Amino acid sequence: MGRAVGVMTATVGMLSFPFPMALARLDSGEIRESKMLVQKLRLQYGWSQQQLAELSGLSVRTIQRIERGMPASTETLKSLASIFEIDFNQLSSEQPDMNSNDTARGLKHSPEEMLAFAHVRKLKAFYKQLMTYVVVIGAMVIANMFYMPHAWAGWKYLPNWWVAWPALIWGFSLLVWASALFDVLPFLGPDWEKRQVEKRLGRPL
Structure with missing residues (x-):
C-alpha cells in the first residue's frame, strides 16, 4: 500500500x-x-x-x-x-514616453524638491551624530585623564590613551558617511553608472 x-x-x-x-x-x-x-x-x-x-x-x-x-x-x-x-x-x-505628462504624478512635491528635502534630512542626522561624537568623545577624554591615564608596560608607566580607539573607529564611520553625503567621492554614482551603460551600448540612453 x-x-x-x-x-x-x-x-x-x-x-x-x-x-x-x-x-x-x-x-x-x-x-x-x-x-x-x-x-x-x-x-x-x-x-x-x-x-x-x-x-x-x-x-x-x-x-x-x-x-x-x-x-x-x-x-x-x-x-x-x-x-x-x-x-x-x-x-x-511597453516603452514609456519619457516626456509624457498624461499620467498624474500623484506627488505633492517635484522629485527635485523631494530629493532636496531628503538631503536636508540626511544633513540634519549627520550633524546630530557629529555633535554627539564631539560631546561623547570629549567626555571620554576627560575621563581618560582621571581614570587609568597611565598603564604599566613592564618596566615603566606609559600614557594610556584608551579613548583613542573609540574615537578613531567612530570618527572613521563619520568620515565615510560624510564622503557619501557631500559627494567627496563622485565615482560609482548615478552619473558614472549611466556613462558605463551608454559606453556599453554605444549610444545614449
Whole structure:
C-alpha cells in the first residue's frame, strides 16, 4: 500500500512539474523586461538607487531586487510607475514616453524638491551624530585623564590613551558617511553608472 502511494505521488509530481516550469518561463520574460525598464528609467532620470528609494518610499534593497530581475508586488510597481510618470501597465509591457505628462504624478512635491528635502534630512542626522561624537568623545577624554591615564608596560608607566580607539573607529564611520553625503567621492554614482551603460551600448540612453 505504501509503495503504491509513493508511485502515485511520484507520478503526480512528474505530471505537474512542467506546469510551474512553464509559468516560470512565462513570467521570467516579464520580470526581466520590468527589471531593464526600471533600471533604464532610473538612469535616464539620473537617480541613484538610494534616490529612487527615497522618492518612491521603498527600501534600497527592494530597488536592488527589482533591478536584479526578482518579482515585485503590484503596490511596489505602482509606486515606481507614479514616480516615473508612466502608466502601471507600461512598466512591464511597453516603452514609456519619457516626456509624457498624461499620467498624474500623484506627488505633492517635484522629485527635485523631494530629493532636496531628503538631503536636508540626511544633513540634519549627520550633524546630530557629529555633535554627539564631539560631546561623547570629549567626555571620554576627560575621563581618560582621571581614570587609568597611565598603564604599566613592564618596566615603566606609559600614557594610556584608551579613548583613542573609540574615537578613531567612530570618527572613521563619520568620515565615510560624510564622503557619501557631500559627494567627496563622485565615482560609482548615478552619473558614472549611466556613462558605463551608454559606453556599453554605444549610444545614449
